[in-house]
Amino acid sequence: MNAFYIPIGDGRFESTEHTRGPWSPDAQHGGPPSALLGHVIERCEPREGFDVGRVAVEILGPVPLAPLTVEARVTRSGRSVELIEATLSSERGVVMKANAWRIKRSDPPLELDPAVLPSGSRPGPDTARGDAPFPSDQKIGFHTAIEYRFVSGTFIEPGPAVCWIRLRKPIVAGHDPSPLERTLAAADSGNGVSATLDWNRYVFINTDLTVTLHRQPVGEWVCLDAVTYPQPHGIGMAESALFDEQGPLGRSTQTLLVGRR
Known part of the structure:
Protein backbone atom coordinates (compact mmCIF):
# COMPACT_ATOMS: atom_id res chain seq x y z
CA MET A 1 0.00 0.00 0.00
CA ASN A 2 2.27 2.75 -1.31
CA ALA A 3 -0.49 5.31 -1.81
CA PHE A 4 -3.63 6.65 -0.16
CA TYR A 5 -5.80 5.39 -3.04
CA ILE A 6 -5.47 2.67 -5.67
CA PRO A 7 -7.29 3.23 -9.00
CA ILE A 8 -9.61 0.33 -9.84
CA GLY A 9 -11.15 1.75 -13.02
CA ASP A 10 -14.14 3.83 -14.14
CA GLY A 11 -13.47 6.63 -11.67
CA ARG A 12 -13.34 4.25 -8.71
CA PHE A 13 -10.59 4.08 -6.10
CA GLU A 14 -9.74 1.60 -3.38
CA SER A 15 -9.01 3.35 -0.05
CA THR A 16 -5.97 2.16 1.89
CA PRO A 46 -8.04 20.61 -18.39
CA ARG A 47 -7.30 23.94 -20.07
CA GLU A 48 -3.87 25.28 -20.85
CA GLY A 49 -3.07 28.48 -18.96
CA PHE A 50 -5.65 27.96 -16.18
CA ASP A 51 -5.03 27.33 -12.47
CA VAL A 52 -7.38 26.36 -9.64
CA GLY A 53 -7.78 29.40 -7.39
CA ARG A 54 -10.24 28.07 -4.83
CA VAL A 55 -11.65 24.72 -3.72
CA ALA A 56 -14.59 24.47 -1.31
CA VAL A 57 -15.22 20.98 0.06
CA GLU A 58 -18.41 19.99 1.87
CA ILE A 59 -18.15 16.91 4.12
CA LEU A 60 -21.60 15.33 4.10
CA GLY A 61 -20.77 12.36 6.30
CA PRO A 62 -17.96 10.05 7.43
CA VAL A 63 -15.88 8.76 4.53
CA PRO A 64 -15.48 4.99 5.01
CA LEU A 65 -12.32 3.01 4.35
CA ALA A 66 -13.96 1.46 1.31
CA PRO A 67 -14.05 1.77 -2.48
CA LEU A 68 -15.00 5.28 -3.59
CA THR A 69 -16.34 6.73 -6.83
CA VAL A 70 -15.19 10.23 -7.78
CA GLU A 71 -16.71 12.30 -10.58
CA ALA A 72 -16.16 15.87 -11.82
CA ARG A 73 -17.76 18.11 -14.43
CA VAL A 74 -17.54 21.71 -15.62
CA THR A 75 -20.80 23.43 -14.66
CA ARG A 76 -19.93 26.97 -15.74
CA SER A 77 -17.48 27.53 -18.58
CA GLY A 78 -16.06 30.88 -19.62
CA ARG A 79 -13.15 32.57 -21.33
CA SER A 80 -11.48 33.59 -18.08
CA VAL A 81 -13.09 31.63 -15.24
CA GLU A 82 -14.94 28.35 -14.95
CA LEU A 83 -16.61 26.39 -12.18
CA ILE A 84 -16.05 22.69 -11.63
CA GLU A 85 -18.18 20.47 -9.42
CA ALA A 86 -16.97 17.13 -8.07
CA THR A 87 -18.51 14.42 -5.92
CA LEU A 88 -17.07 11.57 -3.89
CA SER A 89 -19.38 8.64 -3.18
CA SER A 90 -19.35 5.39 -1.25
CA LEU A 110 1.05 41.61 -14.79
CA GLU A 111 3.65 44.18 -13.78
CA LEU A 112 3.08 44.63 -10.05
CA ASP A 113 4.83 46.74 -7.45
CA PRO A 114 6.45 44.28 -4.97
CA ALA A 115 5.21 46.53 -2.16
CA VAL A 116 1.61 45.45 -2.83
CA LEU A 117 2.39 41.71 -2.83
CA PRO A 118 2.02 39.50 0.27
CA SER A 119 5.28 39.00 2.09
CA GLY A 120 6.59 37.15 5.08
CA SER A 121 7.71 33.62 5.77
CA ARG A 122 7.89 31.02 8.51
CA PRO A 123 10.96 29.14 9.76
CA GLY A 124 11.48 26.28 7.32
CA PRO A 125 10.89 22.57 7.91
CA ASP A 126 14.61 21.96 8.38
CA THR A 127 14.53 24.02 11.59
CA ALA A 128 11.23 22.59 12.92
CA ARG A 129 10.62 19.76 15.39
CA GLY A 130 9.53 16.39 14.05
CA ASP A 131 9.02 14.48 17.28
CA ALA A 132 5.54 15.65 18.34
CA PRO A 133 3.22 12.75 19.25
CA PHE A 134 -0.05 12.35 17.38
CA PRO A 135 -3.15 11.70 19.55
CA SER A 136 -4.25 8.41 18.02
CA ASP A 137 -3.97 4.78 19.07
CA GLN A 138 -4.19 3.60 15.46
CA LYS A 139 -0.96 2.03 14.23
CA ILE A 140 -1.61 2.99 10.60
CA GLY A 141 -3.42 6.08 9.38
CA PHE A 142 -3.02 9.49 7.84
CA HIS A 143 -0.65 10.47 10.67
CA THR A 144 1.81 7.70 9.67
CA ALA A 145 1.63 8.54 5.95
CA ILE A 146 2.67 12.18 6.37
CA GLU A 147 5.69 13.87 7.87
CA TYR A 148 4.91 16.78 10.17
CA ARG A 149 7.28 19.22 11.84
CA PHE A 150 6.23 21.89 14.32
CA VAL A 151 7.74 25.36 14.49
CA SER A 152 5.51 26.14 17.47
CA GLY A 153 2.86 24.21 19.36
CA THR A 154 2.07 20.49 19.05
CA PHE A 155 -1.00 18.33 18.47
CA ILE A 156 -1.53 17.96 22.23
CA GLU A 157 -0.42 21.44 23.32
CA PRO A 158 -3.56 23.62 23.29
CA GLY A 159 -3.50 26.76 21.19
CA PRO A 160 -2.26 28.14 17.86
CA ALA A 161 0.49 26.26 16.08
CA VAL A 162 2.79 26.48 13.07
CA CYS A 163 3.34 23.12 11.41
CA TRP A 164 4.98 21.92 8.19
CA ILE A 165 3.42 18.89 6.49
CA ARG A 166 4.73 16.68 3.71
CA LEU A 167 3.12 13.60 2.15
CA ARG A 168 5.14 10.40 2.48
CA LYS A 169 3.01 8.69 -0.18
CA PRO A 170 1.16 9.73 -3.34
CA ILE A 171 -2.55 10.42 -3.13
CA VAL A 172 -3.23 8.15 -6.11
CA ALA A 173 -0.95 5.23 -6.91
CA GLY A 174 1.12 5.86 -10.02
CA HIS A 175 0.81 9.67 -9.87
CA ASP A 176 3.10 12.19 -8.23
CA PRO A 177 1.04 14.46 -5.95
CA SER A 178 0.29 17.82 -7.56
CA PRO A 179 0.76 21.07 -5.61
CA LEU A 180 -3.04 21.30 -5.25
CA GLU A 181 -3.28 17.75 -3.88
CA ARG A 182 -0.50 18.42 -1.36
CA THR A 183 -2.15 21.62 -0.20
CA LEU A 184 -5.63 20.13 0.21
CA ALA A 185 -4.27 17.12 2.07
CA ALA A 186 -2.34 19.35 4.49
CA ALA A 187 -4.93 22.11 4.94
CA ASP A 188 -7.52 19.77 6.46
CA SER A 189 -5.18 19.37 9.47
CA GLY A 190 -5.62 22.98 10.59
CA ASN A 191 -8.10 22.08 13.34
CA GLY A 192 -5.80 19.27 14.51
CA VAL A 193 -2.50 21.11 14.74
CA SER A 194 -4.13 24.09 16.51
CA ALA A 195 -6.46 22.11 18.76
CA THR A 196 -7.59 24.09 21.81
CA LEU A 197 -9.48 21.25 23.55
CA ASP A 198 -8.46 17.90 25.00
CA TRP A 199 -8.61 15.20 22.29
CA ASN A 200 -9.69 12.65 24.90
CA ARG A 201 -12.69 14.66 26.09
CA TYR A 202 -13.87 16.57 23.01
CA VAL A 203 -14.40 16.26 19.28
CA PHE A 204 -13.83 19.18 16.94
CA ILE A 205 -14.73 17.78 13.54
CA ASN A 206 -14.79 19.98 10.45
CA THR A 207 -17.89 19.97 8.26
CA ASP A 208 -16.09 21.65 5.37
CA LEU A 209 -12.75 22.85 4.04
CA THR A 210 -12.22 25.96 1.91
CA VAL A 211 -8.79 26.60 0.40
CA THR A 212 -8.05 29.79 -1.52
CA ALA A 226 -3.20 27.64 12.30
CA VAL A 227 -5.59 28.84 15.00
CA THR A 228 -8.86 27.33 16.27
CA TYR A 229 -11.77 29.35 17.67
CA PRO A 230 -14.13 27.07 19.69
CA GLN A 231 -17.27 28.49 21.27
CA PRO A 232 -19.43 27.29 24.21
CA HIS A 233 -22.45 26.78 21.91
CA GLY A 234 -20.55 24.07 20.02
CA ILE A 235 -19.74 25.80 16.72
CA GLY A 236 -16.14 26.70 15.99
CA MET A 237 -13.78 27.68 13.22
CA ALA A 238 -10.21 26.84 12.32
CA GLU A 239 -8.21 29.18 10.13
CA SER A 240 -4.77 28.58 8.61
CA ALA A 241 -2.43 30.88 6.74
CA LEU A 242 -0.74 28.67 4.14
CA PHE A 243 2.93 28.86 3.22
CA ASP A 244 5.54 26.98 1.27
CA GLU A 245 9.27 27.50 1.48
CA GLN A 246 9.00 30.51 -0.87
CA GLY A 247 6.47 32.36 1.29
CA PRO A 248 2.70 32.83 1.66
CA LEU A 249 0.43 31.14 -0.86
CA GLY A 250 -3.13 31.27 0.49
CA ARG A 251 -5.51 30.58 3.33
CA SER A 252 -7.86 27.83 4.49
CA THR A 253 -10.88 27.77 6.79
CA GLN A 254 -12.90 24.99 8.41
CA THR A 255 -16.27 25.12 10.17
CA LEU A 256 -16.18 22.92 13.28
CA LEU A 257 -18.66 20.81 15.17
CA VAL A 258 -17.39 20.98 18.77
CA GLY A 259 -18.75 18.65 21.42
CA ARG A 260 -18.04 16.27 24.25
CA ARG A 261 -17.15 12.69 23.42
Missing part, protein backbone atom coordinates in the same frame (compact mmCIF):
# COMPACT_ATOMS: atom_id res chain seq x y z
CA GLU A 17 -5.30 2.23 5.62
CA HIS A 18 -3.22 5.38 5.17
CA THR A 19 -6.45 7.39 4.82
CA ARG A 20 -7.63 6.55 8.36
CA GLY A 21 -8.37 9.55 10.60
CA PRO A 22 -8.17 10.17 14.36
CA TRP A 23 -11.89 10.04 15.19
CA SER A 24 -12.78 6.47 14.19
CA PRO A 25 -10.80 3.44 12.95
CA ASP A 26 -13.40 3.03 10.19
CA ALA A 27 -13.47 6.62 8.89
CA GLN A 28 -11.01 8.57 6.80
CA HIS A 29 -9.17 11.76 7.71
CA GLY A 30 -10.53 14.65 5.67
CA GLY A 31 -7.19 15.37 4.00
CA PRO A 32 -6.85 12.40 1.64
CA PRO A 33 -10.40 12.50 0.17
CA SER A 34 -10.13 16.29 -0.24
CA ALA A 35 -6.91 15.73 -2.17
CA LEU A 36 -8.59 12.98 -4.21
CA LEU A 37 -11.29 15.47 -5.19
CA GLY A 38 -8.50 17.84 -6.20
CA HIS A 39 -6.95 15.04 -8.26
CA VAL A 40 -10.07 14.62 -10.40
CA ILE A 41 -10.81 18.37 -10.55
CA GLU A 42 -7.42 19.02 -12.13
CA ARG A 43 -8.11 16.30 -14.73
CA CYS A 44 -11.61 17.52 -15.60
CA GLU A 45 -11.46 19.01 -19.12
CA GLU A 91 -21.97 2.64 -1.40
CA ARG A 92 -24.02 4.84 0.96
CA GLY A 93 -24.16 7.68 -1.55
CA VAL A 94 -22.39 11.04 -1.84
CA VAL A 95 -20.21 11.68 1.22
CA MET A 96 -18.22 14.70 -0.04
CA LYS A 97 -18.63 17.27 -2.76
CA ALA A 98 -16.50 20.16 -3.95
CA ASN A 99 -16.75 23.31 -6.04
CA ALA A 100 -13.60 24.70 -7.63
CA TRP A 101 -12.96 27.92 -9.51
CA ARG A 102 -10.42 27.60 -12.29
CA ILE A 103 -9.00 30.96 -13.39
CA LYS A 104 -7.02 31.97 -16.47
CA ARG A 105 -3.48 33.16 -15.81
CA SER A 106 -2.53 36.58 -17.15
CA ASP A 107 -0.29 36.38 -20.23
CA PRO A 108 1.96 38.29 -20.25
CA PRO A 109 2.25 38.43 -16.46
CA LEU A 213 -4.70 30.13 -3.29
CA HIS A 214 -3.24 33.39 -4.55
CA ARG A 215 -0.38 31.48 -6.17
CA GLN A 216 0.45 27.88 -6.95
CA PRO A 217 2.42 26.04 -4.24
CA VAL A 218 6.03 25.05 -4.91
CA GLY A 219 7.83 22.04 -3.45
CA GLU A 220 6.74 19.17 -1.23
CA TRP A 221 6.20 21.01 2.07
CA VAL A 222 3.09 22.98 3.06
CA CYS A 223 3.07 25.07 6.24
CA LEU A 224 -0.03 25.78 8.32
CA ASP A 225 0.00 28.78 10.63
